[in-house]
Amino acid sequence: DIQMTQSPSTLSASVGDRVTITCRASQSISSWLAWYQQKPGKAPKLLIYKTSSLESGVPSRFSGSGSGTEFTLTITSLQPDDFATYYCQHYDSYPLTFGGGTKVEIK
Amino acid sequence: EVQLVESGGGLVQPGGSLRLSCVASGFTFSSYWMSWVRQAPGKGLEWVANIKQDGSEKYYVDSVKGRFTISRDNAKNSLYLQMNSLRVEDTAVYYCASSDHSGYDWNYWGQGTLVTVSS
Numbered sequence: 689d690i691q692m693t694q695s696p697s698t699l700s701a702s703v704g705d706r707v708t709i710t711c712r713a714s715q716s717i718s719s720w721l722a723w724y725q726q727k728p729g730k731a732p733k734l735l736i737y738k739t740s741s742l743e744s745g746v747p748s749r750f751s752g753s754g755s756g757t758e759f760t761l762t763i764t765s766l767q768p769d770d771f772a773t774y775y776c777q778h779y780d781s782y783p784l785t786f787g788g789g790t791k792v793e794i795k
Numbered sequence: 796e797v798q799l800v801e802s803g804g805g806l807v808q809p810g811g812s813l814r815l816s817c818v819a820s821g822f823t824f825s826s827y828w829m830s831w832v833r834q835a836p837g838k839g840l841e842w843v844a845n846i847k848q849d850g851s852e853k854y855y856v857d858s859v860k861g862r863f864t865i866s867r868d869n870a871k872n873s874l875y876l877q878m879n880s881l882r883v884e885d886t887a888v889y890y891c892a893s894s895d896h897s898g899y900d901w902n903y904w905g906q907g908t909l910v911t912v913s914s
Binding site: 689720722724726731732733734737738741743744775777779782783784785786787788789 | 832845854857902906907
């Protein structure tokens with residue numbers, strides 16, 4: 689099984705900050721990586737698919753990059769609505785697995 | 796507007812069974828892979844199962860193989876998850892999900908249904 693490791697697990701930041709979250713795969717997953725945002729009590733929301741494709745309706749301050757085993761989600765200017773938990777997920781092969789999550793908190 | 800509405804969750808004793816349903820609307824259900832994803836209380840996300848458009852292919856996470864069965868009824872725009880031999884560790888919110896893209900990067904999610912396995 690491919691293990692997905694996210695870092696950091698918690699991140700404290702201020703509105704306007706540039707934020708970067710890293711996701712590492714235990715083996716190459718090509719570009720088959722998605723990023724989700726989840727708020728308490730809500731279903732996850734797809735932000736990025738296939739490493740760097742922005743989901744329709746998602747603000748352009750979100751971007752994704754990487755390939756192989758190392759990937760990043762960047763938020764260029766953190767907004768109040770962005771305080772949430774973020775998950776990466778690979779879909780290279782079964783079983784599909786998620787990273788452990790990164791909680792973005794208000795500093 | 797795409798909608799996925801889950802139902803069927805509840806409290807069940809260890810060893811018991813439960814059947815979850817997900818009714819889809821706003822898209823051509825029969826053209827999409829469908830998935831179940833779960834989240835234990837206070838924990839991260841875990842993919843559970845996938846089913847191909849015509850039901851001919853099904854995939855499961857190891858922890859539910861032999862206990863859970865994913866199925867669909869395209870005539871009713873419905874997805875199901877039959878859960879047998881339930882364990883305490885199956886306690887979670889169960890989401891049905893689908894994707895406009897590859898089938899495995901889910902941009903449509905239901906609101907979730909809570910399954911609690913406890914004596």
